[in-house]
Amino acid sequence: MKITMRSQVKFGLLPLLFVLSAGSLSAQTDVAKTLQEKLTARIAKLQSVCDKDIKKYCKTVTPGEGRVIYCLQAYEDKINPECTFELEDSLSKVQASADGLKNAIAACKAEIAGVCGKIVPGQGRIAACLSANKSTASKDCAEAITAIEAIVSEKD
Numbered sequence: 712m713k714i715t716m717r718s719q720v721k722f723g724l725l726p727l728l729f730v731l732s733a734g735s736l737s738a739q740t741d742v743a744k745t746l747q748e749k750l751t752a753r754i755a756k757l758q759s760v761c762d763k764d765i766k767k768y769c770k771t772v773t774p775g776e777g778r779v780i781y782c783l784q785a786y787e788d789k790i791n792p793e794c795t796f797e798l799e800d801s802l803s804k805v806q807a808s809a810d811g812l813k814n815a816i817a818a819c820k821a822e823i824a825g826v827c828g829k830i831v832p833g834q835g836r837i838a839a840c841l842s843a844n845k846s847t848a849s850k851d852c853a854e855a856i857t858a859i860e861a862i863v864s865e866k867d
Contacts, residue, residue, distance in 0.1 A: 745863045746808055753801045761794040811862050815855035822848050 761783060768789065769782035783790060783798050819841055827840035845853050
């Protein structure tokens, strides 16, 4: 099932997709592409598993900005157990990905400005520079890059 932009907006996860595709650490790199694919698959699975509950409890909710997710959470005691599990699991993994990216961008500011400072941003060039210079990066930056790599390689 192809996930549309509408589905991503419906679940309020479009801003994270923007970070994954345009963030300075992850722009269009293999890491970003994999994270984006994982997020898209999560959205598809959540939509599939929770479709009946969304139609039953959240049909009057205006999609966007996470309102459908908030609605599902409000009815957590009524939605089917599979939907409850998928909702919590998806939120947990999306949050971990967002936190990892945020931490990496903050931890690697010196490297982005320094060793990668002359790199033209876009199409993963800064991320590639950071990866190529991981061995000389600060401890915090190297750990943040390693954490993102672990998220990417994690099995769903």
